[in-house]
Every structure is written in C-alpha cells, then in structure tokens.
Amino acid sequence: MKLREAINQLKEKGYKTTAKRKDMLTFFAKADGYRTAKDLIQFMEPTYKGISFDTVYRNLHLFDEVGILETTVLNGEKQFQLTCTDDHHHHFICKECGKTKEIAVCPMDEIKNDLGNYSIEGHKFEIYGLCPMCQSA
Amino acid sequence: MKLREAINQLKEKGYKTTAKRKDMLTFFAKADGYRTAKDLIQFMEPTYKGISFDTVYRNLHLFDEVGILETTVLNGEKQFQLTCTDDHHHHFICKECGKTKEIAVCPMDEIKNDLGNYSIEGHKFEIYGLCPMCQSA
DNA sequence: TTACAAATCGTAATCATTACGATATGATTG
DNA sequence: CAATCATATCGTAATGATTACGATTTGTAA
Numbered sequence: 070m071k072l073r074e075a076i077n078q079l080k081e082k083g084y085k086t087t088a089k090r091k092d093m094l095t096f097f098a099k100a101d102g103y104r105t106a107k108d109l110i111q112f113m114e115p116t117y118k119g120i121s122f123d124t125v126y127r128n129l130h131l132f133d134e135v136g137i138l139e140t141t142v143l144n145g146e147k148q149f150q151l152t153c154t155d156d157h158h159h160h161f162i163c164k165e166c167g168k169t170k171e172i173a174v175c176p177m178d179e180i181k182n183d184l185g186n187y188s189i190e191g192h193k194f195e196i197y198g199l200c201p202m203c204q205s206a
Numbered sequence: 207m208k209l210r211e212a213i214n215q216l217k218e219k220g221y222k223t224t225a226k227r228k229d230m231l232t233f234f235a236k237a238d239g240y241r242t243a244k245d246l247i248q249f250m251e252p253t254y255k256g257i258s259f260d261t262v263y264r265n266l267h268l269f270d271e272v273g274i275l276e277t278t279v280l281n282g283e284k285q286f287q288l289t290c291t292d293d294h295h296h297h298f299i300c301k302e303c304g305k306t307k308e309i310a311v312c313p314m315d316e317i318k319n320d321l322g323n324y325s326i327e328g329h330k331f332e333i334y335g336l337c338p339m340c341q342s343a
Numbered sequence: 344t345t346a347c348a349a350a351t352c353g354t355a356a357t358c359a360t361t362a363c364g365a366t367a368t369g370a371t372t373g
Numbered sequence: 374c375a376a377t378c379a380t381a382t383c384g385t386a387a388t389g390a391t392t393a394c395g396a397t398t399t400g401t402a403a
Contacts, residue, residue: 085349085400106390121352126391128350142279145360146390161324172320176313176331183309186338187298194313194331201323222369222380243359258383263360265381282391283359350399357392367382373375 070151072098075137082135092116093128094137094151102168103141103148141195143167159194165203172196207288209235212274219272226254230265231274231288239305240278240285278332280304296331302340309333 075094076086084090096112097104106125113120129149132138138149141162148167160169177192212231213223221227233249234241243262250257266286269275275286278299285304297306314329 083349087350087400089351119353121354122391123353123393124351161321161326163324164327170321170324172317174313174317174320176311177333180309180311180333183311184298184307184333184335186341187300187307188336188341189298189333190301190335192331192333194329196314196317196321196326196329198321198327199325204323204325220380224369224381226382256384258385259360260362260384261382345403346401348399348401350397352397353394355392355394357390359388359390361386361388363384363386365383367380368378369380370378372377 070098070137070154074154075132075151078135078137084131084135089113089117089120089124090128093125094132097138097149097151100150100167102166103143103150103162104167105146105148107146109149141193159196161196161198161200163200163203164197165199165206168200168202170200207235207274207291211291212269212288215272215274221268221272226250226257226261227265229253230262231269234275234286234288237287237304239303240280240287240299241304242283242285244283246286278330296333298333298335298337300337300340301334302336302343305337305339307337 072091072094075098076091079090080086092113093109096109106129109129110120110122110125113125129138133140133149136152139152140147140149142148143162143164150167150169153171157175159172159175161172162169172194175194181189209228209231212235213228216227217223229250230246233246243266246266247257247259247262250262266275270277270286273289276289277284277286279285280299280301287306290308294312296309296312298309299306309331312331318326
C-alpha cells in the first residue's frame, strides 16, 4: 500500500487527515517490514517532541481497524506494517530486523473442506528466520 | 502429549519433579486447547493458596523451552497447550474458548525453494474462528 | 470565520510478565 | 535415612508495553 492510498482510505472513512497521521504513515511506507510502536515513536520524536502515547497507540489501532496496517507479534511486542493490497499472500519475517518477504503459497483453499462446522474468521501463516543481511551480520 | 510423557521429559533433562509441576501439567493435559497463565493460576490457587507468579511463569517458560508446551498469542495474551507429539501439523484455534483442532496440511515443503538465502527457523500456520460450540452460544 | 466533532496532550493507571533475596524442598550419596 | 546442595518456590516489588482520562487544540464543513 502506498502512502497516498492509505491517506485516502482514512478520508473515505471520515477520519481527519492530520500531520501526525501523515508522518506515521510515511514511516511505515518507508519501512520494508514490521516495526514496533517504539520504533515509530523514535521516528516521530524529533518532529513532535513528547508526542503522546495516546496519539501513537490510538492511531495504530485505528490504522489496524481500517485495514491500513497489518500486525504480528515478534519478540513479545506487537509489530506493524502497511497492508499489502495486491493479491493474497503471506510473509517470511526476519526475527532480527522485521524485514518481510512475500510468499505466494496459501493453503487455505484445500483446508476449508476439513472445517465444515467451524466458522473461519481469519488465518495466519508466517515463516520466521533470518534474512540474508542479518545472517552475515 | 500425555501427562506421564511430559513428566518423563522433565526428569530426563535433569529437572525436578515437584507437586506443583505435576499439577500444572495435569491442567494442560485435561485442557482441549490453549490456556492463559491466568487460567492456570486459577486452577492452581485452591490447592496452593497464593502460589507465586515466579513459579508459574518460570515453569511455563521451562516447559516451553523443553518442548512440552507450545505457545501462541490470542487476545493479546500468551497462551499454552501441550505439544502434539504425533506427526507435524497445525491448528484451528477458537478465539472464544481456545479449543484447537488439528489441520493436517502444511505448505512448508513447497515453500522452502522460494527462500534460498533465508535461514528458516520456524513457521506458524494458524486458523482462527469459532468452534461449533461457541457459535451456538 | 465560526462551530463543533475529532484529535492530541500530559500524565496516571493498568495489566501481564519478569526479577530478586530469602527460604524450602527433591534427589543423590554416604 | 540423614546430610547435603543445587534446584524450586515464596512473597513481593519492578518493569515495560499498552490503555485511559480530563483538558486543550485543531481539521473540516457550513
């Protein structure tokens, strides 16, 4: 998802476009993987000294609800990245730097048959390890 | 995994068999899905009034390291269940009650090719929703 | 430019989890 | 089966991410 697209989604759903929200989304647009709330706060701090936790977390949740961000739990912390809007896929996630790589395979189709009486609301398929860069470091 | 098997694993690795550990494992042996630390503490409390958090969490981590328990994050909390020792598989997990159902399909084999330079340390494939019982409730 | 709902602030509260120094207890050995 | 000692547990305080609140500011639409 692109920065512009994310901002439009906010507008369409009736949420205001503020400088802080733009900058938050800019941060994720420039990232190449999952980032923590703390990462984000460090990015925002120089521009907005003492930015409120309330603002950061409220907007992270908002972006998540609206579908702008997707989340995972890595090293015991929630982490966020811009949702990929192209075709459905999953990710390899580097444990070290959070970088993600797309995986085209999704096994859900063949599985739905096995779960007749179960209502499926979502699924997560993630592969963990080290990206080439973090291996050599 | 059966209760007896879990206790043996502890012994083999040189850890002591205590009444509290047995009861903790009994709790998970009787559960049919994921349970939180809080669930466990409530189960232990009547027998061991004021049982220490230290004891509970230290043993949960120990069981996890040893491979007796597997974990996931559900509703923002770590949850635990006895590791399944039969062939590799994944789970449907009920968001409401934590109950799990085995899923035989695992797509990892066809994926490893796509990740040549990446070192794969693990993967998670989980399906979320409501089990038949929680749907009717 | 006014008006008002929405957003942000500054900070305190929450809540799961972790950690610590003191004490108790399994398991091994003589 | 008593002594020993590493391991386990206790009671409680600390941590750290996240959530929440009343007061204030700011986008946005009329």
